[in-house]
Amino acid sequence: MRSGTNLPRVRDYNQGVVLEAIRVGDGVSRVEIAENTGLTAQTVSNIVRRLLEEELVIEDGVDPSGRKPRVKLRIKPGSRYAIGALIDRDETSLVLMDLDGRIVGRESRTVDQQQGAQGVLDQIAEATKSLVQAAKIDPSRLLGVGLGCPGPMDHDQGILYEPLDLFGWNWHEVALKQDLAGRIGLPVIVDNDATAAAVGERWVGGAQGVRNFAYIFMSIGLGAGIFIENQPYRGDTTNAGELGHMTIDIDGPLCFCGNRGCLETYCSPNRIVNAVRLRLEHGEKSSLTDIPLNRIDLTAVTSAALAGDSLAMEELRYSARMLATGIINMASLLDLKLIVLGGTHMAEAGPIYKEEVEQALNKRLLTRNLQKVCVELSVAGKDAGAVGAAALVMHEIFAPRLAELNVVSQF
Numbered sequence: 001m002r003s004g005t006n007l008p009r010v011r012d013y014n015q016g017v018v019l020e021a022i023r024v025g026d027g028v029s030r031v032e033i034a035e036n037t038g039l040t041a042q043t044v045s046n047i048v049r050r051l052l053e054e055e056l057v058i059e060d061g062v063d064p065s066g067r068k069p070r071v072k073l074r075i076k077p078g079s080r081y082a083i084g085a086l087i088d089r090d091e092t093s094l095v096l097m098d099l100d101g102r103i104v105g106r107e108s109r110t111v112d113q114q115q116g117a118q119g120v121l122d123q124i125a126e127a128t129k130s131l132v133q134a135a136k137i138d139p140s141r142l143l144g145v146g147l148g149c150p151g152p153m154d155h156d157q158g159i160l161y162e163p164l165d166l167f168g169w170n171w172h173e174v175a176l177k178q179d180l181a182g183r184i185g186l187p188v189i190v191d192n193d194a195t196a197a198a199v200g201e202r203w204v205g206g207a208q209g210v211r212n213f214a215y216i217f218m219s220i221g222l223g224a225g226i227f228i229e230n231q232p233y234r235g236d237t238t239n240a241g242e243l244g245h246m247t248i249d250i251d252g253p254l255c256f257c258g259n260r261g262c263l264e265t266y267c268s269p270n271r272i273v274n275a276v277r278l279r280l281e282h283g284e285k286s287s288l289t290d291i292p293l294n295r296i297d298l299t300a301v302t303s304a305a306l307a308g309d310s311l312a313m314e315e316l317r318y319s320a321r322m323l324a325t326g327i328i329n330m331a332s333l334l335d336l337k338l339i340v341l342g343g344t345h346m347a348e349a350g351p352i353y354k355e356e357v358e359q360a361l362n363k364r365l366l367t368r369n370l371q372k373v374c375v376e377l378s379v380a381g382k383d384a385g386a387v388g389a390a391a392l393v394m395h396e397i398f399a400p401r402l403a404e405l406n407v408v409s410q411f
């Protein structure tokens with residue numbers, strides 16, 4: 001639990017600390033909040049009164065176990081909502097989430113590459129309206145929309161720059177934030193999909209109490225969302241965490257980014273599928289032999305591996321071992337406590353990767369005898385990207401962060 005400060009000028013920071021304590025503590029009392037955060041009883045009491053007035057929290061029952069009965073505090077269900085949209089190569093997926101991390105609506109739409117950026121934003125605007133209508137929520141309680149997508153991008157301005165592999169030339173310098181806000185009349189926040197997933201992991205209950213961790217987000221591409229000292233680390237141009245383009249071998253295979261031997265070229269879902277197809281073409285035995293080559297996709301390979309197919313398993317394990325190498329490099333550089341594995345691919349093949357990454361960290365990390373780095377699968381599962389995008393909105397408004405108090409004014 002992080003500590004608050006009693007300085008009157010950082011009242012909003014303390015409010016964020018108390019709200020977080022209530023969210024994480026679910027049923028926590030004012031006395032416990034004061035104990036856990038280091039804030040005075042009076043400060044906690046004042047802030048809780050304000051949170052009750054703003055209908056962000058509720059008093060929900062009494063804990064009779066102490067010397068004096070203590071009123072339990074919880075986030076008010078349905079008090080505020082955010083929509084999160086993840087843009088990936090083949091589809092956009094959206095969730096409607098409340099302040100407590102509860103998902104009350106989902107929608108996904110297929111992306112047609114020909115429709116271009118503006119067409120995809122039209123789709124997201126439509127899906128936003130339909131989600132709000134279907135869930136029958138009060139639209140005034142919807143705070144905004146978070147958008148997660150692969151970079152490079154300018155997070156502050158919400159502009160996407162040439163995600164080379166994903167969309168092609170017609171996505172160059174797209175003002176995602178401005179263009180979507182214009183369509184829906186709500187604040188929009190844009191972030192790298194991996195960073196969004198890391199923020200979301202925290203919001204829905206994972207990585208609790210871990211100051212330094214990385215969220216490895218693996219879907220079509222590969223990236224890392226990094227938390228340093230309890231805050232997302234975005235770097236100087238807001239593009240930190242491009243793990244997929246860490247060089248593993250300068251003479252390695254050509255990557256779409258123009259360099260050779262990027263980590264992604266060894267472990268991406270595309271590489272796994274291509275490797276399996278190639279081996280089948282060469283006549284190797286597998287339970288996948290009878291499936292036409294063009295119908296073999298990642299889901300088929302993963303299912304075969306989990307059902308005991310050794311060829312499919314070998315390729316997944318190779319990918320996992322290579323990813324583990326990249327993760328060791330990152331953990332060596334950043335000194336992390338936890339690695340979270342998430343994204344569409346991890347939702348299916350996560351256990352295989354978890355085993356390989358754990359083993360590699362235990363055996364090879366320089367600091368292995370000092371502290372064990374934990375490896376966990378994302379608690380958000382298949383929704384991780386969209387949940388993360390929704391959490392961006394909540395995080396910007398409610399999470400305690402001294403340096404970004406001014407961001408609240410955008411909403």
Ligand SMILES: [Zn+2]
Pocket residue numbers: 244245255256257258259262264
């Ligand atoms: Zn690359």
